[in-house]
Amino acid sequence: MRTVLSILLFAVFAGLVPVLTGLLPCSLLPAGKRTFHRLVITGYMTTFALFEVLGLPVLFFTKLGDFYLLLGMYLAATAAVIVLGIVRTYKSGGVCLPQPVRTLQKARILRKNGDDPSSVIDREALVLWIVFWALLVFEIVMAITHASYDGDDSYYVAQSVQTYQTGTMYHYIPYTGITTSLDGRHAMALLPMWISAVSVLCRLHPAIVSHTLLPVIFLPLADISCYSLMRALLYNKVGNKRGRRMIPAFLVILAVAQIFGNNSIYTPESFLMLRTWQGKTLFACVVVPVAFYVLLNIAHHLQDHNAPNYTFLLMFLLNVTAGFTTSMAPFYLGALLVLGSLMLSAGFRKPWVLGRTILCCIPNAVYAVILVILMLPNLLA
Numbered sequence: 001m002r003t004v005l006s007i008l009l010f011a012v013f014a015g016l017v018p019v020l021t022g023l024l025p026c027s028l029l030p031a032g033k034r035t036f037h038r039l040v041i042t043g044y045m046t047t048f049a050l051f052e053v054l055g056l057p058v059l060f061f062t063k064l065g066d067f068y069l070l071l072g073m074y075l076a077a078t079a080a081v082i083v084l085g086i087v088r089t090y091k092s093g094g095v096c097l098p099q100p101v102r103t104l105q106k107a108r109i110l111r112k113n114g115d116d117p118s119s120v121i122d123r124e125a126l127v128l129w130i131v132f133w134a135l136l137v138f139e140i141v142m143a144i145t146h147a148s149y150d151g152d153d154s155y156y157v158a159q160s161v162q163t164y165q166t167g168t169m170y171h172y173i174p175y176t177g178i179t180t181s182l183d184g185r186h187a188m189a190l191l192p193m194w195i196s197a198v199s200v201l202c203r204l205h206p207a208i209v210s211h212t213l214l215p216v217i218f219l220p221l222a223d224i225s226c227y228s229l230m231r232a233l234l235y236n237k238v239g240n241k242r243g244r245r246m247i248p249a250f251l252v253i254l255a256v257a258q259i260f261g262n263n264s265i266y267t268p269e270s271f272l273m274l275r276t277w278q279g280k281t282l283f284a285c286v287v288v289p290v291a292f293y294v295l296l297n298i299a300h301h302l303q304d305h306n307a308p309n310y311t312f313l314l315m316f317l318l319n320v321t322a323g324f325t326t327s328m329a330p331f332y333l334g335a336l337l338v339l340g341s342l343m344l345s346a347g348f349r350k351p352w353v354l355g356r357t358i359l360c361c362i363p364n365a366v367y368a369v370i371l372v373i374l375m376l377p378n379l380l381a
Contacts, residue, residue, distance in 0.1 A: 005203075015217055017078060020082045021047045021078060021081050021082055021085070022042035022044070022046055023085025025042045028309050038228070041221075046317055049321050049324065055169075056370075058073070060182075071200060129248045132248050139258060143216075148275075158175075160199065163206075164206050182374070185374075190324055191325055223251060225285070225289040227247065229290075230250045283322065283325040291336055291340075295344065302348040318333065319361055322364070330364040330367045341354045341356075
């Protein structure tokens with residue numbers, strides 16, 4: 001019974017709570033565009049960015065990094081964001097139901113009116129969706145039942161365990177357990193600390209959370225990120241018959257690539273399936289697809305002459321999340337976004353796009369300065 005309760009708590013704090021956190025940023029969108037996939041990616045970006053922004057001051061200005069202070073601040077801030085998001089979303093029109101639910105509702109209405117529901121439900125698309133969901137379930141089952149152990153576990157998972165056991169952050173050498181000064185190379189990437197926070201909240205050991213439960217969250221999150229990117233690539237063709245088939249077909253190809261992509265230990269597929277809990281996995285399989293999704297959204301906004309406030313907010317959250325994943329991610333992501341925005345500015349003759357992108361990349365610059373200060377003693381030595 002205790003195990004079942006812990007798993008339910010994990011589903012709440014690692015699944016439901018991050019999604020609800022996305023209600024506040026998504027309230028900037030019109031009610032008809034607050035779709036499930038936008039809510040998911042925005043929610044997780046908001047959660048990770050919030051943990052990073054709260055965690056760094058605690059890490060630097062408290063003795064040994066007071067983890068439980070950070071946990072209390074994170075819970076209070078998350079609760080406030082969720083409550084504000086629910087209120088603002090409710091007052092401005094609510095959210096859209098997931099696409100499968102809306103399709104079934106339309107089919108039910110058509111049946112009630114005596115019409116043919118085949119005009120709404122594309123059978124070939126439905127078959128492709130079933131194949132994709134079967135492949136995704138297979139991936140999750142294999143990730144749970146064949147938990148892989150990597151050499152990096154001796155650092156990342158060990159850091160999560162030490163935080164879970166001692167209430168400190170990045171002040172112990174994970175290989176020996178001896179106290180040390182702040183580990184400047186890894187300390188600013190707080191994903192292992194978030195895993196510790198989830199472990200404390202659901203009363204499960206961080207090794208269990210990392211190897212067994214996180215794939216249940218991060219594998220679908222990676223697919224939802226790529227799904228969002230594919231919808232942005234199709235844009236106005238999403239609703240027609242060809243578009244309805246192309247999206248699940250793309251996801252089937254993606255799932256097959258994830259399953260058979262272990263031709264090297266360094267491929268994104270290998271990281272996703274075998275090192276799901278590492279920050280590099282989150283960066284390569286979630287942050288980078290969302291970054292291209294953001295750039296495509298900006299292009300669509302410029303084409304339709306709309307104000308992309310939500311998109312630039314998501315870009316800002318994405319930049320903060322990059323620092324949450326791994327120390328080099330803010331540099332790569334900042335270069336990608338600035339270069340993409342430069343091309344959009346030149347193509348649409350809108351220089352303000354590059355200016356707003358540079359403003360959104362301020363967290364990357366701040367991160368770089370702090371990282372250099374932390375690493376300076378090692379560099380001089």
